[in-house]
Amino acid sequence: MKHELKKLEDFATQVRRDILRMVHKVNSGHPGGSLGCTEFFTILYNEIMKYDTNFKMDGIGEDLFFLSNGHISPVFYSVLARNGFFPVEELNTFRLIDSRLQGHPTTHEGLPGVRVASGSLGQGMSVALGAAQAKKLNKDEHLVFSLHGDGELQEGQNWEAIMYAAGNKVDNIIATVDLNGQQIDGSTENVLPMGNIRAKFEAFGWDVLEIEDGNDLQQIYDGLTEAKSRTGNKKPVCVLMHTEMGHGVDFMMHTHAWHGKAPNDEQLEKALSQNPETLGDY
Amino acid sequence: METATTKKYTDSGKQDTRSGFGAGLTELGRKNPNVVALCADLVGSLKMQDFIDENPDRFFQVGIAEANMMGMAAGMTIGGKIPFAGTFANFATGRVYDQIRQSIAYSGKNVKICASHSGVTLGEDGATHQILEDIGLMKMLPGMTVINTCDFNQTKAATLAIAELDGPVYLRFGRPKVANFTPEDQKFEIGKAVKLYEGRDVTIIATGHLVWEALQAAEKLAEEGISAEVINIHTIKPLDEEAILKSVKKTGCVVSAEEHNFLGGLGESIARTLVENHPAPQEFVATQDTFGESGTPEQLFEKYGLNAEAIVEKAKKVLRRK
Numbered sequence: 298m299k300h301e302l303k304k305l306e307d308f309a310t311q312v313r314r315d316i317l318r319m320v321h322k323v324n325s326g327h328p329g330g331s332l333g334c335t336e337f338f339t340i341l342y343n344e345i346m347k348y349d350t351n352f353k354m355d356g357i358g359e360d361l362f363f364l365s366n367g368h369i370s371p372v373f374y375s376v377l378a379r380n381g382f383f384p385v386e387e388l389n390t391f392r393l394i395d396s397r398l399q400g401h402p403t404t405h406e407g408l409p410g411v412r413v414a415s416g417s418l419g420q421g422m423s424v425a426l427g428a429a430q431a432k433k434l435n436k437d438e439h440l441v442f443s444l445h446g447d448g449e450l451q452e453g454q455n456w457e458a459i460m461y462a463a464g465n466k467v468d469n470i471i472a473t474v475d476l477n478g479q480q481i482d483g484s485t486e487n488v489l490p491m492g493n494i495r496a497k498f499e500a501f502g503w504d505v506l507e508i509e510d511g512n513d514l515q516q517i518y519d520g521l522t523e524a525k526s527r528t529g530n531k532k533p534v535c536v537l538m539h540t541e542m543g544h545g546v547d548f549m550m551h552t553h554a555w556h557g558k559a560p561n562d563e564q565l566e567k568a569l570s571q572n573p574e575t576l577g578d579y
Numbered sequence: 580m581e582t583a584t585t586k587k588y589t590d591s592g593k594q595d596t597r598s599g600f601g602a603g604l605t606e607l608g609r610k611n612p613n614v615v616a617l618c619a620d621l622v623g624s625l626k627m628q629d630f631i632d633e634n635p636d637r638f639f640q641v642g643i644a645e646a647n648m649m650g651m652a653a654g655m656t657i658g659g660k661i662p663f664a665g666t667f668a669n670f671a672t673g674r675v676y677d678q679i680r681q682s683i684a685y686s687g688k689n690v691k692i693c694a695s696h697s698g699v700t701l702g703e704d705g706a707t708h709q710i711l712e713d714i715g716l717m718k719m720l721p722g723m724t725v726i727n728t729c730d731f732n733q734t735k736a737a738t739l740a741i742a743e744l745d746g747p748v749y750l751r752f753g754r755p756k757v758a759n760f761t762p763e764d765q766k767f768e769i770g771k772a773v774k775l776y777e778g779r780d781v782t783i784i785a786t787g788h789l790v791w792e793a794l795q796a797a798e799k800l801a802e803e804g805i806s807a808e809v810i811n812i813h814t815i816k817p818l819d820e821e822a823i824l825k826s827v828k829k830t831g832c833v834v835s836a837e838e839h840n841f842l843g844g845l846g847e848s849i850a851r852t853l854v855e856n857h858p859a860p861q862e863f864v865a866t867q868d869t870f871g872e873s874g875t876p877e878q879l880f881e882k883y884g885l886n887a888e889a890i891v892e893k894a895k896k897v898l899r900r901k
Contacts, residue, residue: 354657355657355658355659356657356658357658357659361657363654403685403686404685404686404687405685405686405687412657413653413654413657413682413686413688414681414682414685414686415681416681417677417680417681419646420646420650420677420678420681420682421650422650423646423647423648423649423650423651423653423654423678423682424650424651424653424654424657424682425654426647426650426651426654427650427651427652427653427654427655427656427657427658427662428654428655428657428658429654430639430651430654430655430658431615431654431655431656431657431658431659431660432658434615434636434637434658434660435658435659437658453646454644454646454647454650454678457641457642457644457646457647458644458647458650458651460642460644461641461642461644461647461651464642465639
């Protein structure tokens, strides 16, 4: 790893604080999934991806990331800001009028780091595939990463994209699935059972690997590093990442209740006490 | 607006507008290395084969998966490509409205949505494969340019022109062979109306396949002593309001003509322009909030009142309301 584990832990803890404070301030947003993906974003942006914070929309000559499940925008914004894409203080404007930090990410407001709008679910993999195909045309060896919710895989467009990627040997893409087993109305098992997701991706011709603990920085690093080594093999690569929604805040874990709900003052205080300030609040 | 001619327009030989698209795309393939094409299992219908033969690496067959096609097209722009995504108008709009809305229009992506077999010209296949709502759907999207061309030459010119515009475009064309009457070497100016006939009694504003019908209508009206001004609106959005107002201020009334539902189409855009600036009587040649059905294009045009006779009738009606 480029950074010491302790530094990455501090980064992740600070991102958790950002997420909690952002959604609390406007009393809206999605803390559960954001907290569950904090380690993933921490490793992706600090260890795995090669990118230029001097943002160019065409992304030629750098790795690209597409957030398909746009509702976890707090973690995305926090990690972008804390990696220098825009001032950290701007997190203070999340979901407020005239802000570049829309509830769900958009290119519309010109926020550096965001290359497509997302929020209406199921569209991100297609966009990532298009970007991956363009990289091949441009003879650009860099990779395209994407993140999708597990509930989001219920949208049929994903399977159009999954079919296309394998059928056309798009092997410069790493699609990551946040397998937390929860969606708004309850567990994925209760809302719409999705069966064996690994077997489904494999049946469609993807190379699949799993990260058993998607909230463990070392495991995420090892998993994504392994995924990178499997690119260029005439198969698209899928990473299934088992995470815990609400990770890092005890009362937000093991429930879907915090999918789209903000903590009140008291709850915020409790949550922050479990994630002490490390890199400085905005 | 270009200067109107006084000569009669002649059909230089019937051709389909979709072949104009294919010819334009092939030419683009030769002159612009960033142009890529995508299709959802309708290569023959969209006349894309020549482009594919010359540029196999720049063509992407996505299969029967239009949503994925629109998303992929959006993604390709992120690598600096100019994607032309083609399928039937129904599947290029209604089926994938949300994909276009989020991944293309809201994201401000430089995607050209190329829609063939628009309106009722798919004929015998019936309503499931026709669409009379697509202009409305696309013009409601912020930032979307909407173009509906009238013949082979204009479609080819439009295809070349939209590659130069940075932003999302909906390019609408049809299936059947229709009169090819505009100049081969025409300059296609996005957002500029083309005045085809100068007139003083009534303005006929048409788009797409009904432009030729409007010309025939004007000649019939002339035989009865009625002087009609004919304007070809190839760009429905942004609308050349100046050209419309200038003409209607002179004639005092207007007939709009389009192969589309009267709700949400060109006629409504004209009506809004008039109401805001210069209220005048208007009649609509368009379908009346109905789905299409099976039949030959000619039969359907007659049944739904989308031909020269219908335009003549509406012109006389609107003249009585002046």
